[in-house]
Amino acid sequence: MNPTRRSFLVSSAAALTGCSLVPSFKKGDWIDAHVHVWTPEVDKYPLARGYAVSDMRPPSFTPQQLFAHCRPEGVRRIVLIQMSYYQFDNRYMLDVMRQHPGTFSGVAIVDENAPDVAATMTQLVKQGVRGFRIYSGKATNLSAWIGSPGMATLWKTAAELKVSVCPLINPDTLPLIDKMCEWYPDTSVVIDHFARIGMAGGFKEADVRNLLRLARHSKTHVKASAFYALGAKKPPYTDMGPLIRQVRDAFGPQRVMWASDCPFQVDPGHHYRDSIALIRDRLDFLSETDRAWMLRGTAERVFFSSAAV
Structure with a gap:
């Protein structure tokens, strides 16, 4: 893509998202999304039922343990994602957010089939939650999304509250997400971990095309994250560069956000620094403006802005 066309796409997407064109590149003020x-x-x-203490690997990952990894790299704010160990009980995440005001935003998990799901979402947003995670999981869950009154309520309520739906999906779910973005065009969507393209080791062209197709929905975003689990799965993760470039070109940097996916990013053989350094230091096709959006501006707008409550 030539620079003139990319500049036009960046400007156009910035106008659509209602954000300033160029965030400042202030080193040491990054957001891990x-x-x-x-x-x-x-x-x-x-x-939650079905989980045991032995499932917690590592046995503990508290804010203090996180800060030891992220603060030396200039990360000052973090988006917490409700851990599956707790399922719909978001109390630990909310308590951490309260204990560190201004540091954390949160993405909660709710039971979309509960009769009071809209009220539950509203109360969580009042406590600082700015997104709601959904899982594709098994094929039976995918079919349940289509025509599900609860899922419809979740997507509609997220739009009304001005918060995001955050799908954790595999590549084969991308066409369904495309449909749901069509059905709910006012809902902000944040795709986790490139929809896990590359988890099997390669980046299938059809999967990448389906991800890039989502760029036509102006409220859809992508997390550039979980480098430890994708492609070659080895630092310095530069094999991720072509995918990151395609996503940057299609969505514009203001709809792409970097994230570590800690604590898994600091499993043996991997380091926090290598994750942020890929975006901050290593990919020479990223401009300073690209990095400012991907390391702070996008996540700040999506997860640290005011909601409609």
Whole structure:
């Protein structure tokens, strides 16, 4: 893509999202848009049915443990993603957000089939939640999304509250998400981890095309994240560069946000620094403006802005 065309796309997308054109590139003020935290205090914060303490790997990942990794790299704000260990009980995440005002935003998990799901979402948004995670999981769950009154309520309520739906999906779910973006054009959507394209080791062209197709929906965003789990799965992760470039070109940098997916990004053989450095330092096709959007501006607009409550 030539620079003139890309500049036009960036300007046009910035206008559509209602945000300033060029965020400042202030080093040391980055946002990590995807982190899970949990605590060994299972008496205070019980695990959901089906989970045991032995499932918690690592046994603990608290804010203090996170800060030891992220603060040396200039990350000051974090988007917490409700951990599956707790399912619909978002209390630990909310308590962490309250204990560190201004540091965390949150993405909660709710039961979309509960009769009071809209009221539950509203109360969570009042407590600082700015997104709601949905899973594709098994094929039976996918079919349940189509025509599901609960899923329809979740998407519509997210739009009314001016918060995001955050799908954790595999590539084969992208066509369904495309349909749902058509059905709910006012709902902000944030796709986790490139829709896990590359988890099997390669980047299938058909999967990439389906991801890039979502760029036609002006409220859809992509997380450039989970580098440890995609492609070659080895630092410095530069094999991710072509996919990142295609996503940047299609969506514009103001609809792409970097995230680590800690604590999994700091599993043995991987380091927090290598994740942020890929965007911050290593990909020479990213301009300073691209980096400012991807490392702060996009996540700030989506997850740290006011909601309609």
